Amino acid sequence: MDHISADFLSTGGNRHPSAADWDREGSQLLAFGADHNIALWNPEDENLRGVTRLLSGHEKQVTVVKFFPTGSSERTVLISGSADKTIRIWLRTKKPNLDFELMKTVSDHQSALTRVAVCPGSDIFVSGASDGTIKVWKLIQRADDRTIDVEPLQSITLTPKYFPLSLALAKLDGSSLILAAAGTRSAIQMFVSRESQFDLAATLTGHEGWIRSLEFTRESEEDGSDLLLASASQDKYIRLWRVHQGDELPAVSNAASDPSLGIIGKSLSNKAHRIESKDSLYSVTFEALLLGHEDWIYTALWRFQRGKLQLLTTSEDNSLAIWESDSASGVWVCITRLGEISSQKGSTTATGSAGGFWIGLWSPDGNLVASLGRTGSWRMWHYTESEDRWLQRVAVSGHVEAVKGICWAKDGSYLLSTSSDQTTRLFAIWKRGSKRSWHEFSRPQIHGYDLNCIDSISATQFISGADEKLLRVFDEPRGVANLLNHLCDIGSDTNQTLPDAANIPVLGLSNKAIQAVEDDEPAAEEDDEREAVDPASIVRKSTLDLDHPPFEDHLARHLLWPESEKLYGHGYEISAVASSHDGSVIATACRASSLEHAVIRLHDTKEWLEIKPPLAAHSLTVTALEFSEDGQYLLSVGRDRQWAVFARTEGSATEYNLEHSNPKGHSRMILDGSWAPNTSCRMFATAGRDKMVKIWRFSGAEVELWTSISGTAAVTAVAFLHTTLSGHLVLAYGDESGTVAICVISVEDPANIKVSIVGKEFVPAKQVNQLAWRPAYQGVGQEERQELAIASEDSSVRILRVRIATEP
CATH class of the missing domain: 2.40.128 (Lipocalin)
Known part of the structure; x- marks a missing residue:
């Protein structure tokens, strides 16, 4: 393996108001918490590469991300906090490389971090956690070497106890800092430092709900101007407070007498709070009430x-x-x-x-x-x-939850992913001139159940299974087909009878086909109340005519795919689905703890009828299904440690019977299986919780173990490359720790296996759920340069570009 690069990283941001920050100094990057990771993105990148790096290290969800102001374009310091109770300090220098390196882990808090505040021009930062404490730290950095240390200065126990959801830090004067803290109560506490120790100086009241955000600024860019503090609350109001130096109070604000406030104005208090630094006296007064949010x-x-x-x-x-x-x-x-x-x-x-x-x-x-x-x-x-x-x-x-399944379109033109966040997403390459970048182009399914598995049936159709007992089949609408054709150069033989788009009835889970309406045309009313449509999901024709990848409001509302079929028969949550390569047969399985439910059901895609009887071999949940490339065989693996191979009945296109099985294929449950490309003899791989990948070969009327590869953790995903390279098989596997390995195996000599572990900067922080090599598409995959998609428990979808060397 000569070279690996990350072609595309997709992940959703954590829903914490403090879990993102935009560096105003050297790097100019936007960093945000994404599950256990920290995603780095340059929003001003002209090439629109999106997320370029995921920093892993935290063991639970990242709740705080803050850049520390270093005053240097050569060094960038990033502070992150997590539900794992730790603060981590990351450093990026222009020499020797531009990557972030974990420098320090601090574990003093007893609960999840909620906020970090920094102060430009100071080496002090403060952290708050849901243990009801605020801790004050000094960041010690030496410009001449790559070391950073953190010195604890003070621990403040909040009384009465509350969670500090918001903190703000600013310079009061040359000798003192001022700290504002608030959270799960309606008051703001003001602390002033003397000799690096903060003391409570004032309590500001007025809000009627939890306070979510605090931010200091100088009123003007002149030295010595008053400090302003903005406080934002769940009571729907923003309050501004003025910190003024001197014995005299500032000019009375006209906030309280603003006639537009009506009765609220009578309840506004302009009481002055006196605070004192080492050198001077200050007053804190209410300045203004901002109303307009609902x-x-x-x-x-x-x-x-x-x-x-x-x-x-x-x-x-x-x-x-x-x-x-x-x-x-x-x-x-x-x-x-x-x-x-x-x-x-x-x-x-x-x-x-x-x-x-x-x-x-x-x-x-x-x-x-x-x-x-x-x-x-x-x-x-x-x-x-x-x-x-x-x-x-x-x-x-x-995605914002674990990505459970991925699949490429049959022709390799786009990638589909599905997740526990109850959405299915379509990713493709936006082509404009010489520029190329991956983007989300459609959100075909927005569901009410967690989605578990997915496979494409054709270039314009896919099937997905969820935590419900049925499977749903979706057809590409004309609006999405035109968008992909126009922006991604994905050929479309769109049937003109296809609907323009789809929406979800208010009380339903099924995407309903609709035609787009002209911009000046009123939306048609539904007669049946049960089929009432959300008025915001009516699609105008101009909405589908885009010259750029769709924005979030388009994705969340207008780019659904209509549902064409439902497949019934299973008694529990769907666990696996596979489509034959020609799209003529669908195989499905569900979670099971008995023989009765551990069956594989087949459906033909012409009439969408179940092919009976169902295939029986397993006694527990079938974890993965895959058809061989020519459709002759169906491989199934399960929690009962067994693999089974079903062969297509001669003369039939859709009937299969059990031909081979191994009840003790692995010593622990088998989690995935994959067919090798056709060589002189047929082979497949199985991956198990026993940390083994085993490759099996058809030998006459038997199936024998051909070779095996040992991993370091439970192997959860395995995928063969769709073609051989210079007489070698290429196999990728992923395990529950997030490790991904690429194995090059000589067809002539199974003992000759070269295993390359993919670097940590490219792989997930948590379990790999599925791997998928891209089918050859427009020159990609025709040679040693291949693309591997990775679905992970850490909510990320990754596409790696791999250059595979078959020679030693």
């Missing part, structure tokens, strides 16, 4: 833009707001609202409300805004000065 507010972030101070807020009401102080009256007003208009929210169906925005971030230059929502996908807006408006841009998306 639901919980998660983040508030300041920036200076062209000399003006602006505040970005994100809310559960599906909107981002940009606030500015009116130059004439001083009243804070919302000057821009991005996201979704309330009337467009739709109902609470799968394709209705986007579920709110949990994170909002300014880019370093302030001309981009990125936001993460409930679906785990990012949205991005760019400010164009010539038009004086914000325009949406292509961002990144991905």
Whole structure:
């Protein structure tokens, strides 16, 4: 194996308001928590490569991501916190490489981390956790070597006890720092430092709900200007507070007398809180109340833009707001609202409300805004000065739960993935000129059950199985076919009778075929209340006419595939599905603990009728199914440690009978199986919890063990490359620790096996659930350069480009 590169990484962001940050200094990267990993993305990359790296190390979900201001373009320090109770410090230097390296792990907190706050120009940072404490740290970094250390300075136990969901840190003057802390109560605690020890100085009241975000800024870019603190709460309001130096109070804010506040204005208190640093006296007063959001507010972030101070807020009401102080009256007003208009929210169906925005971030230059929502996908807006408006841009998306299954289209043109987050996603390459980049182009299935398995039947049809007792078949709609044809150069022999798109009835799970309507045409009303359609999911023709990969609002609402068939018969959750290579037969299995349910059911794809009787061989759950390339054989493996091979009945295209089985194929359960490409004799591989990959060969009327490969952990996925290379078989396997290995095996000499372990920077942090080599497509896979897709428990889909060397 000469070379490996990551062609594509897809993963969704964690739904924690503190789990993302955009570096304003050297790297200019946006980092966000993605399950146990930290994803690195450059939103301003002209090539739109998306996520370029996943940093693994945490053992539970990442809840905090924060860049530490180093003041240097040569060094980038990243602080992450997790539900595993640890803080990890990562360093990236321009020499010797540009990769992040884990430098320090701190385990002082007794519970999950909730927030980290840093202060530009200071080496102090603070961390909060759901153990009800805030810890103060000093970051010790030496520019001359690659070492970083962390020194604990103080531990603050919050009284009365609450979880610090938000922290903010700022310089008060030359000798003191000010710390604001709030969370699962409605008050804000202000701490002031003296000789590196923080003491409680004031408690600010006024909010009526949990406080989700705090952020300090200077009122102007001049030295010595007042500090402003923004606090965002679940009570739907943002409050601004002024920290003013001196004995005299600042000019009275007109916030309380604003007539637009009505009765709220009477309850606004302008009580001055006195605080004291080592050198000076200060007052903290209420400055303004910002109202306009209709639901919980998660983040508030300041920036200076062209000399003006602006505040970005994100809310559960599906909107981002940009606030500015009116130059004439001083009243804070919302000057821009991005996201979704309330009337467009739709109902609470799968394709209705986007579920709110949990994170909002300014880019370093302030001309981009990125936001993460409930679906785990990012949205991005760019400010164009010539038009004086914000325009949406292509961002990144991905699954937010374990990816259980992947499959390539039969012709290798696109990749389908399915997940416990109850969605199926389609990824393809956007081609424009010489540029190439992978993107999500369709979300064919948004379901009410966790999805477990998937396989493509043809280039325009797939089948999926979920935690329900039936399987569903989906056909590509004309809108998606045209989009893939136009942007990805994927040929489409689209049947003109196909529907334009699909939507989900409000009370149903089945995607219903619909025709797109003209922009000025009213949406048709449904007569049957049970088939009532979410009005937000009506598709206009202009919506499907895109010149870029679809944005999240298109994916979540307008790019479903209509469901054409349901396959019944199983009694429990579907565990495995396979389609023959010509798409004529479907094999399915379900979770089982008895002979009765551990059967394999076959369906033909012409009439969609079950081929009876079902195939019996196993006594426990069948974990994987695969047809041989010519459709002659069906391989099944199961938790009963057995593999079985069913042969197609002579003269029949759809009937199979048990021909070979081995009740003791492995010493523990078998988790996957794969057919080798046709050589002089037929072979297949099985992978087991006994840490073994075994390759079996047909020998006359028997099947014998040809060779075996030992792993270091339970092997959970195995896949043969679809062709031989210079007389060698190529096999990839993945295990429960996330390791992926590529094995090159001589057909003539089975003892001659070269095993290459893929580098840790390319593989998942958790169990590999499925592997799939890309079928030869437009030159890819015709030579030693191959593409391997990986589905993992860590919510990631990865496509690796592998150059395989068959010679020693």
